[in-house]
Amino acid sequence: MASEQHVREYLAYWFQLGKRLAVRGGEAFLQPRPVIQGDRYSQEFEDCWQQVRSAAAGDCYLEGTNQTIAELLSPAWEVDPCSRCAMPVPVKIQGVADLECPCIDLPGWPNTELPQPRSPISSQAVMEKVRDRLRKSDRQP
Numbered sequence: 001m002a003s004e005q006h007v008r009e010y011l012a013y014w015f016q017l018g019k020r021l022a023v024r025g026g027e028a029f030l031q032p033r034p035v036i037q038g039d040r041y042s043q044e045f046e047d048c049w050q051q052v053r054s055a056a057a058g059d060c061y062l063e064g065t066n067q068t069i070a071e072l073l074s075p076a077w078e079v080d081p082c083s084r085c086a087m088p089v090p091v092k093i094q095g096v097a098d099l100e101c102p103c104i105d106l107p108g109w110p111n112t113e114l115p116q117p118r119s120p121i122s123s124q125a126v127m128e129k130v131r132d133r134l135r136k137s138d139r140q141p
Contacts, residue, residue: 006079007069015045016118017117037120039121
């Protein structure tokens, strides 16, 4: 089962590549900008996520896919890296699933010369880990 965190990350990564989220079965589209702000998701992304989780949003799905967000949050699905581009993609746990990655309609993707989409990073936490590793190496003879 895909956790809520995995599904949020799935959306955030694809939003960073310009994909949109269809809401109410495609009546409207959402594309929060920016997706990441500092060490957390942006307020625009959080507002989008809250809208997706509300019943008023109806069927929501990432542009270029067939699985709704509600389906991805069910026990029938997982979110794993694509073997072609390493981006998160929905994978059906049992049965036959569509094997196309949402990147199929992105010209020039994957592009290893561009920065890859990412999750928010706490610079302070990263620096604390570096500091701790340096302290540990100083103590070893």
